[in-house]
Each structure stands twice: as structure tokens, then as C-alpha cells.
Amino acid sequence: MARGAHRRKGGINTNRKGKFDPKDENQVKHTKIGKVWELYEERQPELAKIPFSARLNFERYLGLYDSLPFVWRMLKDIGSIRACWLYLGLYLAVQLALSLIPAVQLWYSGQLLTIVGTAIEQRTVDRQLLFRVASSRVACSIADLILQHLSKRISRPLNARIKQYYTVHMFNVMARLDVPTYDDPLVQRQLEQAFPSNSRQTVIWRTVVGVINMGSTAIMLLSQLSVLSTVLKNQQDGTLIALLSFSHSILSSNSDTQSLFTRVWAATTHNADFIKLSGLRKAVAEPAHRKEIVAGNMWEYMHSEYRRCINILGDDAAEFFDVYELFNQKRFPSFASIIRRPLQELPQIVFTLRAVQYPATIPLSLASLNLITSTANSFSHTLLRLFEQTGSISDNFATIQKMYEAINLSNRIPDGMVPYPENQRSLQMGMSIEFRNVSFKYPESKSYALRNVSFKIVKGQLCVILGQNGSGKSTVLKLIARLYDPLEGQILVDDQDIKTFKLADLRRAMAILFQEYTHFPLSIRENIALGDPGHSDDMDRITQAATLGGASEFIERLEEGYDTYLDRPVRDYYSGLPEGTMDLFGRAVSFGKIRGMGGMKSNESTTLSGGQMQRIALSRTFMRSSVSEPSVGLLLFDEPSASLDPTAEHDLFERLRLLRGQKTMIFSSHRFGNLTRNADMILYMHDSVIVEEGSHDALLKAGGEYARIWNLQAQAFL
């Protein structure tokens, strides 16, 4: 996304194909909004400029047909949810009744009119009829209220059930996607469209409600129309007044400042002062910068720069929507809004003329004017709603299609067929790994991360991959784990192509510690147990893994021990707390909101040091890599000691050395030392290729780059 651009907050979830190119002047209109912002709006087709036509966006209906099989699948899925059809039936009945009420009310209003007419002509009122009609009207209003309430009562559990059903689907998709698929921006967009993160309702529910509402709106229209025509039959100029009111309300619905959200647009800024000002604002609000701001005595400079930028920009130093609002207010009203005003007055004028002509009918005409204008208004609103509903239904159908496509999304890394290992005993000596002329580029990257890499590690060996930052060490490990597949060349495991093995089997046979290890927003116990989900209940195994990873001591010192959450995933909600409230529910209160950081983000994570975090990640790897665990044959460690102190590093390597001969181990590291001296094989990488290969002694003897750096280091300790 372009710098400074806004995501479409609650805007149209467009399902359109194609591309929006701000530089395309034929398609895109550029407007400078104040000194700071540049707005790029898609030019509207000529048809869309005609009032009201924007609602009849035919393009939206084109894809409807393609979506139908997915809608059918949705219906079948909904049918499988417990008691869903029953609730749906009830909801349908209530909506049907609700849709008929306006017509019934209208009919009674017509009756009232007839009573007035008779009263004027005959100077008598049929009291009984009047009472019946009036009480029926009241009954209608009460029925409407009750039905509205019922509709809400039924829709809530229905929506909740449908939402829950699809949340499970969504979780499944999100959990099972592999790295290249998940990282693909198109897939990310597809997922966001299929399962919007900010929506409380599922698209399924919106569609169900939409379709039902569309039906009931159509019924409402037809019934209102038929009653209205009966009422108008006896009213002088009724049709004319109705038409005038109708056109007025249609025009007024086509508002002047058509919301940005219904269009395709983008906004950005290139204004250096505004960008700087925003950066300064962010820097002082972000706690991470506080130490440096204070220690570096930066505040005076920051303050004067901030003031300088504000002085230059003046009123324009504001976020896009604020400036846009101001800008919009300055636009001249549209033609539609200009003719709307006189049109609003016309029914009154017609009525007055008529009243002057026939003074005797004034009371009746007053009543009928009221009835006709209000009915015409309500009729036109219903009609507009119907158009809107049909439009959004086609969007919803397309989103349903997207959702099911996301549910069916297949992973980029194809699964193999052959079980691995053939027999469990074969793993007891480790796994052999061979790269044959492997080249690889990351999906979004143009340059090679590995070029023509070949090596062989035999079973039970300890191999260290050395090299500078970015030389390709981690990439080798990622390819062994089949997070990606090579672009060219072949990787062999136990002398067989890695692609032939079942992915789940292969990954079960290896344990990996990534350099950019993460912590799950779960308890420490779960964080370690996830290393071997099959034994997540085995507390002995978890504590053993924590001991091997060097984490058990500090975990036991934590107040909640293994149940401590490193990052609490659920936040507390509060507002208006008195200032003395420093903690709540046993956790520190976050006053981040005061600094304008937005939201009620809480400080609920336990702060551990980098080394402690790494020990937890190590423990997770040890869940499956202890000596007694025969199902693992390969251990991959990407910079396992980066954050460890020398003692912890020494202890770790000692433990790992014990595994030699029983498991194949591959380390990636920048460090020359104990580990490299003990390695069976060192691969020295530079700029995506292996430049040296051999044991410590062999490489020293060869006198290449490895020997040069080793000797440099040795001199440093002399």
C-alpha cells in the first residue's frame, strides 16, 4: 500500500477484477486536497452522473451467475447447522408479516380518509367504524413493534450459530496454509475479503438477511402500491401529488456529496513536512523511543521541528478525512440538490391551488395531502432500499464465492505420497541430506537466495553452515524443512527426492529452531508443548524439555510458572478509571490511550529478556529432540545461541554434542568457535553460494576465507 494511503475503512469490499492505476489519467481523476493530500478517484461512467442511476450498477450483477454454485453450497452448509432451518423459517415468517404491515397501515389510513370524506359530505361520523379503524391502526403499530423485537430475538442466535460454524472453517484455512501461499499478497487479500477481520456479521448472514429482506421489500412495495392506487382513485390530484413527492424523495436520496466509500479511490501524500510531522508525532507517542529521546536530549529539537512543520502547513496539517471533509463543504451544490428545493414545495402549491378552487374540501385534502406525501416518501425509500439490496446481494454472492474459494485454497507446496521413514529404526542414526545444484529465489524476490548449491551430510553428522548476513544459511534450512521448494535442482533425504515424502511425516522427523522464532500468545506450557503437539499433556516431557533448553529455572520463578502467558491474547476493557487505579484484575492498567496510541492496548505481556525468550523457543525444539526421542532424526538450528550468554551457549552445545551419531544436526551461525571446531562438516557460504566445504582442520589447512577469519579471531584473544 502506498505511503500515507488509507485502507478502505468500512468501505466497499470490491470484488472487481482489474487494476486501479492512479497514473492513468483517462480512468482516474486527480484532485489536490489542500497542501498535503492527493486524491485519486476513479472517473464515474456518464451513466452514473444521472441521479439515481448509481444505484443501478449493472456491473455488479454480471458475476451473479458464477456465484450461484457457491450460494447453493452455502445453503447446504447452513442446513447442516443445528436447528438452523427452524430459526430461518421463523425469521422468514416474521419478515413476511413485517413487510405487509405498511400496506395494512396504509389501507387503514385510507379508511380514515373515507370517514373524513363521508363526514364532510353527510355531516355525520360512523363512530363505530372510526373506533375500529383507529384501534386497528394502533394494533398494527404494536404488532410492528413486537415483530421487530421477535426478528431481533431470532436473528441473534441464528447469526451467532452461522458465524461460529464459519469461524471453524476460517480457522482451518488460516492454520493449514503453507508459507508461500500464506505470504502471497493476493492470498492475503482473498482471505481478508472472505473473512473480514472487523466484521461482526458473517457475509453468510448478511446474504441470508439480504435475500430475505429483498423478498420482503418487494412484497412491501407491491402491497403498498396496490393499496396506494386504491386510495388515490378517489382523490383529486392524488396521483400528481404522489408523483411530485415521489420524485422529490428520490432526488433527495441521491446526495450531493456521494460518499467516497461507494467509489474506488486512493489518497496519498508526498508532502515532506507532513510526513516529517507525522513521524515526530509517532516518535513521541511510541514508548519504544522514550529512552533515546530522553538520553539524547532530543525533545527541544523535535518540538521546534514540529512547530515549524505546523506553521508551514497551517490548517492542512491534518489527516486525510478531516481535510477532505472541509474540502467537500466548499464544493457547490449539485443540480439535483438545486431543483430538489422547489420540488419539495410543489405538492403544497398544488394543494393550495386546489383548496382555493374547492374550499369545501379543505379538511379532506389536508388529510389526503399528508397521507399521499408520507406514503410516496415511504414508497420511494422502499424502492431505493430494494435497489441497494439487490446491489449488495450481488456483492455478497461474490464474497461467498471468495470465501469458499479461500476454504478450498490449496497449498503451493505439493504433498508427497511416500511415508517417511520406512521403519522407525532407520531414524536412530539420523537422516542424510543432500543438495544437488539447488537454486532458489523467494517468491516476491528477483535475486537468488541460493545459487547452484550442492553438498551432502551423512547420517548422524554435525554440520555448521557459516557465512555473513544474507549469505543464504537460513534459506538452506528452510528448504530442508520444505517451507519452500527449490527453483532448480534437487534435495534428497536418505537418497530419495524430498518431494516424494509425505510432508507431515517429513516434518515429524525433524525439529527446527528458527532464527526468527516466535512466541505464541499462549501459556509457557503450551509454548513448549507445541514442539510436540502429540505429547502436549505430558508435563514431565514439558519440564524435561524446559530443562534441556535451559528455561526451567526462570520459569519456576515466575508467579504463575508454566501457566504464565507471555502475551495475553485477551484484553480487558475499561474506561474512565480514576487515576489511582494502577492495576486491575491483577494486571497493570495501560494508559496508552492518553498518549493517543489508539485503542486500549494493554501491557499484559510478561517481559522476559531476549535470552529467556530464546530458551523457551529452544525448549520447544527439545520437546522432540531429546536423546530418548527416536522419531526425530534431524535437528535444524538457525543461530540457536544468538541471545544466549556464554555459559548457556556452552551448556547447549555440550547437550547437543551428546546427540552426535544418533541425530543429524545442522546449525547456521556467524560464530567461529567451539561449534565449528567440533563439526564434522563446515559449509562456508558467501553471497548465495557455498565457497568452502570441509572440517575445521581441512579448512584451516586450505587457508581460505574460513582460515583467515579464524586466525583474525584467534589474534583478538591473544
Ligand SMILES: Nc1ncnc2c1ncn2[C@@H]1O[C@H](COP(=O)(O)OP(=O)(O)OP(=O)(O)O)[C@@H](O)[C@H]1O
Ligand atoms: N522471505 C524472504 N523474502 C525475500 N527475500 C528473502 C526472504 N528471506 C530472506 N531473503 C533474502 O534471501 C537472502 C538469503 O537470506 P538468508 O536468510 O538465508 O540469509 P542468512 O545467511 O541466514 O542471513 P543471517 O545471517 O542474517 O540470518 C538474503 O538476501 C535475504 O534478503
